[in-house]
Amino acid sequence: MRTPRPGRTLAVPLRLVLAVTLLAATVLTGTAAAATAPRPAADGCYTWQRDLAEGATGEDVRQLQVRVAGYPAPGEVIAMDGDFGPATKAAVVRFQKAYGLTAGGKADGPTYEKIYALQDDDCSPAHFTFSxxxxxxxxxxxxxVSAAQAKSSALRTMWKLEALRHALGDKPITVTSGFRSKACNDQVGGAPSSRHLYGDAADLGAGPHSLCTLAKAARDRGFHGILGPGYPGHDDHTHLDHRASRFWSAPTCGIG
Structure with a gap:
């Protein structure tokens, strides 16, 4: 390269100046875009507006708890209280592990994206419907209970069933009975205090999985009530619910 004489500057081609300017603008624009990258697209059911970690509270926490209700510690049930405590964090970790996500226990973009992919616009999970x-x-x-409460409880049950389905290899699970009004419950001979009256119960029929397989797997999916083969009137189905205190009885399956 020619060395400029003292007092003179080397001329720089205009096209080089333009190229450098364009590159700098591209880098700056990319940096700004990365810093302000939008969260996942809004969901038809519910969209989270922030990351959630232990200590957070609010309706968005409760909405998260519904979706991870099927991932509690074995034998436990997650409260739908809008309080992100240790139990909710542990459930988020199990959910993340179940779907191959980074399991840090914080609900973040990838966690929400997986939830969005799993739910329909009416908030029901992918493989179960309100009907x-x-x-x-x-x-x-x-x-x-009120119609709104019954439907809300059914939604919670469906997310637990979605977790049960995934844990059993994503094979179909057949629901044979869910919510019942008092008239419907009387018609089928249900117990006067049946959990079906509360909307939080589901009866499952045999299919790809035996009734005992369903009953055993349900112990890790947030169900306080499990009744199955060997319990009076339950040899042809496995009953699940989230009553206040634990009652498990399926003697044929070794549960009880």
Missing amino acids: ELNDCNSDWSGGA
Whole structure:
């Protein structure tokens, strides 16, 4: 390269100046875009607006708890209280591990993206529908609780069933009975205090999995109530619910 004489500067081609300027603008634009990268697209059911970690509270935490309700510690049930405590963190970790995500226990973009992929616009999980959990009427009325509460409880049950389904290899699970009004419950001879009246119960029939396989796997999916083969009136189905205290009985399956 020619050395400039003292007092003179080397001329720089205009095209080189333009190229350098364009490159700098591209780098700056890319940096700004990375810093302000949008969160995952809004979901038709519910969209989280922030990452959630232990100590967070609010409706967005409760919404998260519904989706990870099937990933508690064995034999435990996660409270739907909107309080991100140790139990919720542990459930988020199990959910993340189940789907091959980084299991740090914080609900973040990848966690939400997986939830969005799993749920429909009515908030039901991918492999279960509200109609499956209600073979009685279309408005969820006439039970032991309000229609809104019954439907909300059914949604929670469906997410637990989704977790159960995934744990058993993503093979179909058949729901034979869900919410019942008092009239429907009487018609089928249900117990006066049946959990079906509350919307939080589901009866499962045999299919790819035996009734005992379903009953045993349900112990790790947030169900306080498990009744199956060997318990009176339950030799042809496995009953699951989230009653207040644990009652498991399926003697044929070694549960109880």
